Amino acid sequence: MMQSTAAVSISASSVATGAARSGAARRAGGVRVCGLRGEALACPSLRISPAAHARLAVARAVANGAVGGSGEFDYDLVIIGAGVGGHGAALHAVEEVGEACSGLKTAIIEGDVVGGTCVNRGCVPSKALLAVSGRMRELHDEHHMKSLGLQVSSAGYDRQGVADHANNLASKIRSNLTNSMKALGVDILTGVGTIVGKQKVRYGVGFPDKEITARNIIIATGSVPFVPKGIEVDGKTVFTSDHALKLESVPDWIAIVGSGYIGLEFSDVYTALGSEVTFVEALDQLMPGFDPEIAKLAQRVLINPRKIDYHTGVFASKITPAKDGKPVLIELIDAKTKEHKETLEVDAALIATGRAPFTKGLGLENINVATQRGFVPVDERMRVMDADGNVVPNLYCIGDANGKLMLAHAASAQGISVVEQITGRDHILNHLSIPAACFTHPEISMVGLTEPQAREKADKEGFEVNVVKTSFKANTKALAENEGDGIAKLIYRPDTGEILGVHILGLHAADLIHEASNAIALGIRVQDIKFAVHAHPTLSEVLDELFKAAKVNSGLSHSVNEPVAA
């Protein structure tokens, strides 16, 4: 904290004295790295005095003018949508130093609240609820407590207190995001943004009347909960994650429609707080999308022992909110035959059937772009494609709105990739290196391909696939925590040692996955990473175990770095 503050003041003064802007930006960036990717942690350290801030802004404007960066345009970059994707892109843009050009002059347009879904109605508040559920679960697990030698008299919770924690966290992160952008000189424009023509955006509240031009535009408008037809959402007894995160009630019995990440995390929260849960899943298996082996174990650990039952292979064709003393009615039909199967009567229903892109009103028709099921079509560089399949110059779309990988950090990574491109460095994001996590207790995380996907690819391309697995029961730290439930599996090519996918279910799986995702992103192979040392005893040894268990056929010498000093 102290260090960060010092770094900022140095950079501010160096700007004032007209020293190299690039150095200053870099150093401010150095602060930012901890401040912005992990917003929660370090943003308080970014409080620059207003005077310093003004100097920064002036210096930036001068610098931009001097290089002629924005010249004929109001901005180098305008981002529509200040969610995690837009935020990531904006920060990278203002700190980005291209060829002889300092940071891009950047504006971000937001019609709702800074932070978007993730910060306000998604990942962030749900983590607050899950933090509570994890502790409740632990305190209520008599066996677990006893085996640690702990005695705890009955644990309870105050619903409003839990809800406040989630809400406070969201507003804290939101203000952190806002401050970080302001501090670095991103203009935050309020209103709904519409593309009115090539490199031209109109925005404003109510009657959008302000028009700005931008050399490049990034669409980052995100998504909203998807509610299938026939489901009547009243926000009280039938609701989406938007409402659920406010935790206005804890129903005795709640049906969760959809058993993906969102549904699974909420089942963890609700059962920990005392609800009983019924899953409704249209596919034949719970948790589709997860590696099947992980899904099966997850069912044993996260579903079967809890107060949860489920209906698979059924659609909720009609859901009526509770009224006049009648419960919530859910009509289930067979997913294949469409025959009526059963009507559930529950206290509440959470609709977690996925998310739909939020791209209406963007004015895409003005530039001959047609959305596909609402998603903005893009190429691998996130360049928007028009109705004829041609790239629309200077227009990009990142995040949920393009539907490539609907994760907050994927959006941010795509945004950074776009900024790299527009500052003259070609960049293609490897989506297979983007990790994903589900924050149940224990957590689930994954990166790359699932085993069936890897085998399919192997069949097509004619290579072999190997899988190694290890159990958390074999990990000292996990056993010390009395949390031996879980496995990790590594899918790799035995001929080259390439890591194809890693899947983890177990304590802190979400934090553990990055060693694997970084290895994939950097192209590090199993035969090399297996020589990297892990502190003992730590959970990270679960991955160490995997790397060491993997057998690579080549038998070629590994490339351990030469020691610097012999």
Add this chain to the structure above:
Amino acid sequence: MAGLLHLNSTLLPSASALRRRAGAPVLGSSSSSRRRCRVEAKIREIFMPALSSTMTEGKIVSWTAAEGDRLSKGDPVVVVESDKADMDVETFHDGFLAAVLVPAGESAPVGSAIALLAESEEEIPVAQSQAASFSPSAAPPPPQETAAEEASPPPPPPPPPAPVAVSAPAPPSPATQGGARVVASPYAKKLAKDLAVDLFSVTGSGPGGRIVAKDVEAAATAPKKAAPVVAARPDVPLGSTVPFTTMQGAVSKNMVESLAVPTFRVGYTITTDALDQLYKKIKSKGVTMSALLAKATAMALVQHPVVNASCRDGKSFTYNSSINIAVAVAIDGGLITPVLQDADKLDIYSLSRKWKELVDKARAKQLQPHEYNSGTFTLSNLGMFGVDRFDAILPPGTGAIMAVGASQPTVVGTKDGRIGMKNQMQVNVTADHRIIYGADLAAFLQTLSTIIEDPKDLTF
């Protein structure tokens, strides 16, 4: 639980199955030899897995898959009872469950075939005919085979009544009967399945008449409480042979083992007036007679460590450092001995609480191994049935067991020549004479009677 344990333990293809196939009854003429050799390579045996290192045989609780079901690698097929818990066992191969060789309720040695898995649907009849050669009792009647040969998707043969064992509806099935719907919460359904409660017989007390967990719990305990009064006739299938459960098997094994120990018995009559009075006084504080007896016994054992010892190898005394009193409890379908550990050190109130907890756990079959096999001395009390005296068999691994009879008003002559009424009970200790001699037991019993006849020390 233990999801990983048995991933490796099931379903390996077996050459023996194929060899046996060669000698199996010949198929109908419709099966060409070409087909047969293709087929032979694709029928696998499902083995009884070893769920623990000590398991030698397992009992099939239920088949989660029915004959004819399509199975993917990793699907649960069967639930096997081990001494600790029931475990799901998964298949290691894709295929169709062709024939169940060991129906639910029967046991099979570890490693023996319990079912056959056919790789394709057409091979099911072949596998079924093969099943006939394994065990005549479990095989479908021959006519079924030919029928199955003709119809391309063969109907699963009815004989083994495996998966219908549980009356509670499985999660995805609608709880419908005679048009009436049953609305039960997820946990209520789970409990109903675990406690074998028929949800149709339960009245719901939740919102809108919904059945909630406590309704099921009430339904599960109600009939049991009523049983001694209303239905005095024990519920056994007369005229049939019922195999042991795992627990009964364990009892049987232990009892036979005990014959290897040279035991002898010493009896004693103890006056319990003072104990009965004390009991009346502190009963309201949750103290039970079992706890009082265990406490008294433990206090006597402190002074006679040899009676708390055991003989492991026939050559030495093993003096136990703790006094752990095992108390025999009859539970549904068996007998278990929850252990009051360090009974000499705990006060009577803690001991009583501990006892209640153990009994509840025992009834729910949730005792951990250390809670029933760490006893150093056993108490068996049949006094509550009015039994005045009996003798007990010494559990292997311990030195002595005490059989306690009922305390009854008895006419006694006192030393001063008078006749009076006293409450007296008879105790009878069975001990291992390799380490415990007559004088040891006599001295122990004398100490015990002193403690019981003047029980003020029991409450500290």
